[in-house]
Amino acid sequence: MARIDEYIPIVGESIIDDLRLIAEKLKGKVIQHINSTPVGGGVAEILNCMVPLLKELGVDTRWDVIKGGEQFFSTTKKFHNALHGRRENITDRDFEVFLETSNHNIEEVNTYGDIVFVHDPQPIALIRKKAENKWIWRCHIDVSNPDSKVWSFLRDFVVKYDSAVFSAPGFSQPLPIRQFLISPSVDPLSDKNKELPQADVEAVMKKHGIRKNKPVITQISRFDRLKDPLGVIQTYKLVKKYTDCQLVLAGGTASDDPEGAQVLEEVREAAKGDSDIHILLLPQNDLEINALQRGSTVIMQKSLREGFGLTVSEALWKAKPVVASHVGGIPLQIKHKYSGLLCHSIEGAAFALKQLLNSPEYAKKLGANGKEHIRNNFLITRHLRDYILLFLSLFHPEDIVNL
Amino acid sequence: MPKIIKAKEPFRFYTRLHLSELTGLKAVNLSQLLGILKEVPGSSIYHHTHRFLQQHQYLSPEPPNDFAYWVSSVLAEDALAEELASIDTIQYSNIRSLREKIIQTIEDYLKEHPMAKLKFANEEEAFYFIKSISFVVPTKYVAHDLKEFISILERVTVDSIYFHIFEARLRLEKQTNDFSLWIETSLGDKPLADRIANIDPYTRTLEDLRRTLIRIIERKVSS
Numbered sequence: 001m002a003r004i005d006e007y008i009p010i011v012g013e014s015i016i017d018d019l020r021l022i023a024e025k026l027k028g029k030v031i032q033h034i035n036s037t038p039v040g041g042g043v044a045e046i047l048n049c050m051v052p053l054l055k056e057l058g059v060d061t062r063w064d065v066i067k068g069g070e071q072f073f074s075t076t077k078k079f080h081n082a083l084h085g086r087r088e089n090i091t092d093r094d095f096e097v098f099l100e101t102s103n104h105n106i107e108e109v110n111t112y113g114d115i116v117f118v119h120d121p122q123p124i125a126l127i128r129k130k131a132e133n134k135w136i137w138r139c140h141i142d143v144s145n146p147d148s149k150v151w152s153f154l155r156d157f158v159v160k161y162d163s164a165v166f167s168a169p170g171f172s173q174p175l176p177i178r179q180f181l182i183s184p185s186v187d188p189l190s191d192k193n194k195e196l197p198q199a200d201v202e203a204v205m206k207k208h209g210i211r212k213n214k215p216v217i218t219q220i221s222r223f224d225r226l227k228d229p230l231g232v233i234q235t236y237k238l239v240k241k242y243t244d245c246q247l248v249l250a251g252g253t254a255s256d257d258p259e260g261a262q263v264l265e266e267v268r269e270a271a272k273g274d275s276d277i278h279i280l281l282l283p284q285n286d287l288e289i290n291a292l293q294r295g296s297t298v299i300m301q302k303s304l305r306e307g308f309g310l311t312v313s314e315a316l317w318k319a320k321p322v323v324a325s326h327v328g329g330i331p332l333q334i335k336h337k338y339s340g341l342l343c344h345s346i347e348g349a350a351f352a353l354k355q356l357l358n359s360p361e362y363a364k365k366l367g368a369n370g371k372e373h374i375r376n377n378f379l380i381t382r383h384l385r386d387y388i389l390l391f392l393s394l395f396h397p398e399d400i401v402n403l
Numbered sequence: 404m405p406k407i408i409k410a411k412e413p414f415r416f417y418t419r420l421h422l423s424e425l426t427g428l429k430a431v432n433l434s435q436l437l438g439i440l441k442e443v444p445g446s447s448i449y450h451h452t453h454r455f456l457q458q459h460q461y462l463s464p465e466p467p468n469d470f471a472y473w474v475s476s477v478l479a480e481d482a483l484a485e486e487l488a489s490i491d492t493i494q495y496s497n498i499r500s501l502r503e504k505i506i507q508t509i510e511d512y513l514k515e516h517p518m519a520k521l522k523f524a525n526e527e528e529a530f531y532f533i534k535s536i537s538f539v540v541p542t543k544y545v546a547h548d549l550k551e552f553i554s555i556l557e558r559v560t561v562d563s564i565y566f567h568i569f570e571a572r573l574r575l576e577k578q579t580n581d582f583s584l585w586i587e588t589s590l591g592d593k594p595l596a597d598r599i600a601n602i603d604p605y606t607r608t609l610e611d612l613r614r615t616l617i618r619i620i621e622r623k624v625s626s
Contacts, residue, residue: 014560018418021540144526169531172425181423181533326527336476389422389538399446400574403540 001049002189004056010188011381019381022388023057025403031391032113033063036076036122042184043119043140046383049187053384059391066109066123072101076122079154082147083121084305090149099125115391124157134394137161140184142307142328144170162394167308168329180390183332185383186313186374191286193317196294204291208280210246215297215357218248220289220314223264226305227251228325230263231346233270233277235302238350240276243357247271250280250292293318298356298363302349303327313378316340316370321363323352333378339370407548407624410589414552414581416544416559419566421535423450428532431524433478436470437509443532445498449574450535452492452501456565456609467492467605469530470505477524483512492605497576537570549590549624556617561609568604568612580604582616595623 008016033051035043047063054061075094082088102125111129118126119138127135137158143151158164163178172179186193210216217236221227229249236247249267271277282288293299299315299322306328313333315322322340324330334340341352356363392401426447430436451469467488475484486508495501513519524530544559546552556564567581577584579600587596598619604612
């Protein structure tokens with residue numbers, strides 16, 4: 001686990017000084033994070049990284065986890081999908097299951113924090129324990145187009161919080177409480193993002209049969225319809241007519257997701273007979289993902305829907321030119337023609353790819369701009385700063401706060 | 404060696420960190436944009452006219468505001484975008500007058516080009532109004548003379564420079580930037596104060612602004 005001073009060479013000493021300066025203002029306050037799992041999933045990944053850093057900055061930060069059985073988690077998974085706008089059959093029984101487990105957690109979980117920071121819908125009902133302390137609900141999900149039944153059920157809890165936090169402007173909802181915009185971040189010192197020796201990058205490319213003599217277009221994603229892997233192959237085929245290139249589609253295994261397995265099969269079928277398409281299953285292999293991104297000529301993220309799309313930040317941090325869809329949090333990371341190219345269709349993506357492959361200097365400039373954009377806005381140090389300011393905002397309703 | 408003048412009052416550097424608050428307001432066409440511009444809090448106008456300066460420090464300072472960027476990239480009304488981009492922000496000493504200028508620019512354009520009202524953004528490309536919540540914090544850096552001032556300017560974050568140049572003048576309505584104010588009132592050097600006040604900070608990146616300030620003051624110190 002990296003220590004806070006290790007970020008100084010990346011962001012500069014003054015940024016870390018500022019973090020210490022504002023962290024001091026939280027002296028005496030206990031921050032209590034509550035989520036549903038200590039390991040696995042994006043939220044746990046963020047907390048595993050943030051909690052020790054906040055502690056090191058002097059912010060008394062604790063982390064508690066609620067309990068729930070299989071039924072509860074299968075219900076909250078349905079909620080999750082429905083909030084993403086997917087059609088789910090949510091029954092009254094689902095709401096009962098949710099409330100039964102929630103009531104049990106309300107009895108069991110001690111909400112001792114001066115600030116209780118609740119992540120995602122699973123522990124949301126704990127707000128019923130609200131006393132004099134401050135409560136924040138952190139929504140990590142794209143709720144821009146939620147299932148109305150599930151959202152109205154959850155909304156009754158959300159409105160009792162002091163503040164809510166969303167990852168992109170389009171995710172906010174009409175609410176009577178303060179809503180803040182805090183984007184996720186990448187950790188530049190993690191295996192997925194740290195600098196790698198060129199030899200390591202080349203070894204990984206070679207291991208997967210990716211040749212050095214042709215440009216490489218890569219999309220890193222789960223094999224999920226919303227990531228549009230078939231659209232990526234179609235895009236590649238349009239480009240291939242004019243520029244000889246390779247395509248890498250790399251992501252986690254789909255063994256626990258029946259639909260994922262089917263998508264993977266369709267992708268393999270679509271790629272059949274083309275030795276320049278490399279389909280790679282890389283479960284939990286952060287170092288190899290890092291190397292693949294670094295070894296690529298252009299990175300794609302042609303999702304049809306996206307939460308925030310942190311793979312875009314990861315690619316930009318490696319100064320790669322990126323072609324990505326104008327969905328979810330991606331436009332926050334890419335300003336079209338400044339730090340990457342945004343697209344709305346297969347044809348648009350193909351045109352953007354051809355531009356970048358044929359104009360390496362332009363591509364390089366976009367990548368360099370992208371890297372600086374990530375340095376200024378999407379590294380974990382900015383995330384730490386936003387969280388500390390968020391905590392402080394609970395005690396300061398004004399727009400200009402003199403600390 | 405030129406004599407270094409001690410200031411009557413030392414200059415304390417502050418820094419300003421911001422948090423984005425969502426307003427829940429969004430526009431998909433120019434009429435809606437105009438309507439919301441008239442009622443949104445000043446901290447939202449401030450956010451959308453200054454965000455780029457901090458978030459896109461690596462660029463030459465174009466585009467200077469979110470309204471111009473959205474009107475150009477989403478609605479493709481390039482002539483209006485150019486007018487919005489070229490609003491001379493430095494001329495406005497408070498958010499209220501800046502807001503009026505933006506509104507007037509859009510209203511005039513719509514009078515001349517009524518068809519522009521018919522252009523709609525799709526939901527994903529809507530303009531979302533955000534407010535900027537500023538947290539102003541004193542730093543440990545204090546300058547007693549110009550030499551110390553330069554050495555601190557080299558070290559502080561761009562957020563600190565940003566606060567003293569942009570926020571102090573426009574948002575706290577101090578008429579001029581903090582550096583000029585101190586140089587004039589505590590060091591009695593009006594010409595130098597004026598030189599700094601005459602820099603157009605909106606046409607530079609923050610790092611370029613830092614270098615320019617240092618260069619101007621260094622020249623003065625060594626003259």
